[in-house]
Amino acid sequence: MPYLGKSLLNAILLAAFAFAPILSAEEAPGAEMSEEQEMAIKRELSKYAVLGQQQILHLTKQATDDYSDTLTDADTNTPAAWMLLEDGTTIKRIDLDGQAENAPAQIRILMYRAALKSVARRGKIHAAAILYTGKLREGSDDEALVVEYEHRLGIAGNKVIPYLIENGKVAYSEPVTSEKPFQIFYDSKAEAESSAN
Numbered sequence: 001m002p003y004l005g006k007s008l009l010n011a012i013l014l015a016a017f018a019f020a021p022i023l024s025a026e027e028a029p030g031a032e033m034s035e036e037q038e039m040a041i042k043r044e045l046s047k048y049a050v051l052g053q054q055q056i057l058h059l060t061k062q063a064t065d066d067y068s069d070t071l072t073d074a075d076t077n078t079p080a081a082w083m084l085l086e087d088g089t090t091i092k093r094i095d096l097d098g099q100a101e102n103a104p105a106q107i108r109i110l111m112y113r114a115a116l117k118s119v120a121r122r123g124k125i126h127a128a129a130i131l132y133t134g135k136l137r138e139g140s141d142d143e144a145l146v147v148e149y150e151h152r153l154g155i156a157g158n159k160v161i162p163y164l165i166e167n168g169k170v171a172y173s174e175p176v177t178s179e180k181p182f183q184i185f186y187d188s189k190a191e192a193e194s195s196a197n
Contacts, residue, residue, distance in 0.1 A: 051088075052127075052153035059084045059127045060147050060159065062091050067131045067145070068170045071163065079105055079132035081112035083125040105132060109148075113183050120152070120185045127151040128184050136162055145172070150184045 033041075063082040070077055081094040094115055100108045109130060116128040129149045136142040147159040158180045162173040182188055 049153070052151045052155055055084055055088060055127050056149055056151050056155060058089070059091055059129050060149055063093075063129045063131055064145070064147065064161075066093065071133070071145070071170050072165055072168055077133040079108040079112060079130060081116060081128065081130045083116060083119060083129075084127035085125055086123070088126055108132075116184045120150075125152075136160075148180060150182065152185050154182075154186070154189070156180050156182050156185075156189075 059082060063080075066082070067080055070080070082091055083094060084091055094112060096108075096111055096115070100111050103111065109132060112130045116125070116130070119125050120128060127150065129147055131145060131147050133143055133145055136144045143163055145161045145163055147161070148157075149159070150156045156179060157177055159175045159177045161175040164171045164173075182191070
């Protein structure tokens with residue numbers, strides 16, 4: 001995957017301007033782009049959208065593979081977090097260095113969000129994921145793996161994946177994906193959209 005520098009959003013913005021029409025003095029200020037120019041911009045922007053999706057898939061797959069080992073052991077499952085570094089391929093697991101040793105799961109999740117937010121706001125990562133387990137429904141024994149993910153390009157979502165342990169191996173069911181509020185790279189969707197302008 002190509003290295004895009006510190007901010008993918010700046011790259012998208014530059015791409016949009018590179019394909020923007022250049023108006024001559026005779027053209028009216030309200031002149032519209034040609035269909036070719038619009039298509040060129042859409043193609044360029046779609047490359048970055050696809051890149052962001054590929055990076056999220058890469059990150060969540062590796063994080064899920066790593067976390068799956070903890071689902072089969074007898075220990076209580078605790079939240080864990082991973083980040084995709086600015087090179088677009090290197091993934092690192094976050095270690096809270098014993099700071100969250102006896103903290104409840106909800107506190108650990110908050111600590112991971114804060115740690116990821118600190119690194120993300122300095123432009124050091126492109127994507128982040130926090131994984132934890134929970135019950136599918138109140139009063140049910142059915143378990144699910146929750147994957148919270150965010151990307152610098154303005155992608156934020158939750159993936160809930162029901163699972164069973166069969167013969168010491170994790171068997172996942174179909175995931176359910178939904179949008180989630182921004183918490184790591186941006187404080188709101190409006191902020192994510194305005195940073196591209």
